[in-house]
Amino acid sequence: MMQHPVPDERRPANDGPKAAARNRAALVNAAREIYAAYGLDAPLSAIARRAGVGQGVLYRHFPDRVALAGAVLEENVRQVEQAAAVDNATLADVLGVMTWHLTESAAFIGLLHAHESGGPSDIRAHALALSERVERGLRGHLPDGHRLGAANDLMLAVAMVSGAVTGPTRADRECRALAAWRLLGVEVGPVRPFDS
Amino acid sequence: MMQHPVPDERRPANDGPKAAARNRAALVNAAREIYAAYGLDAPLSAIARRAGVGQGVLYRHFPDRVALAGAVLEENVRQVEQAAAVDNATLADVLGVMTWHLTESAAFIGLLHAHESGGPSDIRAHALALSERVERGLRGHLPDGHRLGAANDLMLAVAMVSGAVTGPTRADRECRALAAWRLLGVEVGPVRPFDS
Amino acid sequence: MMQHPVPDERRPANDGPKAAARNRAALVNAAREIYAAYGLDAPLSAIARRAGVGQGVLYRHFPDRVALAGAVLEENVRQVEQAAAVDNATLADVLGVMTWHLTESAAFIGLLHAHESGGPSDIRAHALALSERVERGLRGHLPDGHRLGAANDLMLAVAMVSGAVTGPTRADRECRALAAWRLLGVEVGPVRPFDS
């Protein structure tokens, strides 16, 4: 009598390459949540668990801590770039989007503070690269004679605002961010994610 | 299960109680250096080693992480308070002292960011208490009609400056701190430790 | 501060998930032996070493001391329950099995003394739960009018016998246990593990 091959229930389904992309996205989301709740030093195992995948999958997609953190920030940075790429966008508009991400993602704030961290230099290098993409996005919209026109003042201001962004809820943080921009005398557009 | 320390066998010097004060100071200094180099999460064992004492001594003097960090910051905070207590001191003078400590001690910066840290709440509470001592020192010198006169603006500004204070050398950090105060339109006196 | 395990360099065998069940059993056996030799406070590291596994494995299988001790006792308790479930079993039969485990496993004796231990309350709670399973097993076979028929006398007697069970070899302990039961005027069947 022939044996019907029954799917081994002990082994989880292997959905093929389809799953790969899904897993990667799940990991990035999980990391964002875990980072928000426990900070950037959260155990990787917690992220894998939250994503519902094994730890091996995490390593397959992200060879190290830095790669994962980078992927988490990628989305934030990309939205700032997209906001900057909109035709009639003003500096205020782009700052609005940037401010939204600043208040939304603890990791994004960390990005701006990564210089002072005692962490490994590869993290700092990565953070710097992302930070420069943000700067390019903003600088393109600086009107002549703007308060922050001088060479380094723009990112200095961003770092300053990031220093102000603390508080338990996003609303708190947004409130403080706006107060900070006000103290700097800089106008900020609507605070929101890019493609709303 | 009992502990069975090796009976004797060439035990290192025990300088007796005389050493207690010296050890405590050595620990605080070591902690300041290690914090600067590795951040507030540095292993306590590294601090003990740098101080040249056993780990037990560290725990004798500082029952937990918070106590040690507090002791490290205590000196910074105290100097700000002393600067504020000087007779003819102006806000600019006090800000000068505060800025010096901001650029000098990574831990002191951390203090202003401790709110956002995902760390244990007792650390946050302690940080808050120290932070309020700084605020009291500054607020007493706010002239009427000062830019930062509104309720929360003063410490918001301090947080903003602390966000700007990054860079490998103290000179870098001082430079950025002064630029930040300038962007805020606030005058700062000589940047130096208190009793210079 | 992050952990920096040595990258690779001759990592010992990893037999994969297959080993999980084997490891768990090895841990329980090792614990039984170590408990017998050093008592319930023996270092967990000694148990892991004896089992031939890393300490992490011990924590994976047993989140805390209690869980491990519970697993060790589980087998003893279960055999008593099984002996009690046999159709024509008499109290003497069940007591025989119980006595065997009493003389065999130091931990099982400890179970009956766990109340007086100054240990953490979760251990005591767990011990109590196991202890009650034993009681249920015995109580079901109490003939009417038995010497130990009164409410608490049964487990009191068990505690008394456990107090008597001392001595370097199992034979010594069995001898004393039988003498104790005799002093109590209670008949005990063959002293042996359950499924002999």
Next chain:
Amino acid sequence: MMQHPVPDERRPANDGPKAAARNRAALVNAAREIYAAYGLDAPLSAIARRAGVGQGVLYRHFPDRVALAGAVLEENVRQVEQAAAVDNATLADVLGVMTWHLTESAAFIGLLHAHESGGPSDIRAHALALSERVERGLRGHLPDGHRLGAANDLMLAVAMVSGAVTGPTRADRECRALAAWRLLGVEVGPVRPFDS
């Protein structure tokens, strides 16, 4: 001008040999309390602290753990011996005193279980010696034809009762001890310390 020698207030008074005896007694009492509360594994430092003396003093009087535990038990054992030395004392009287100590001192119970402990052999030896003093005290009062007349039955019964003595309050323990003696069919006199 002459300097009046002032007593150095930093150094505690040295009361001479008088204090030595007082300190020793304080240590024994402290140990008894701490043992009762935390078990025999309590840190020695806790005992010294409770006694109000430095740790060095503890080591001066008791070279090791065993010596201290022995001293704590000494008083219990001595009272049993004294009760046995009384002219018209009956076995029941002596058992009453012994039972009082059994219910009063966790360490005294431990004494009877010290055989099964995995502890160092010097502890077991010491425990055995004390145990034999108790036995001599009791055996002298065994009437001919007593239930516990056979060679080892007397101390076996004591061990059994000690197994029964558990519970949070002394009253609980006394109650269980009496129930245990009753199960053994042995009469016990008033449960109380010796020279009440």
Next chain:
DNA sequence: AATGAATGAGGATTCATTCAT
């Protein structure tokens, strides 16, 4: 003779990372 600080070994616990299946 007492004090109490210092030492440092040892045990508990956590994670980053690898790898058999």
Next chain:
DNA sequence: GATGAATGAATCCTCATTCAT
């Protein structure tokens, strides 16, 4: 490709014991 067990180094923390004063 995915799973999740195993490894073991690193950190935290506690105490027994010694010893300068």
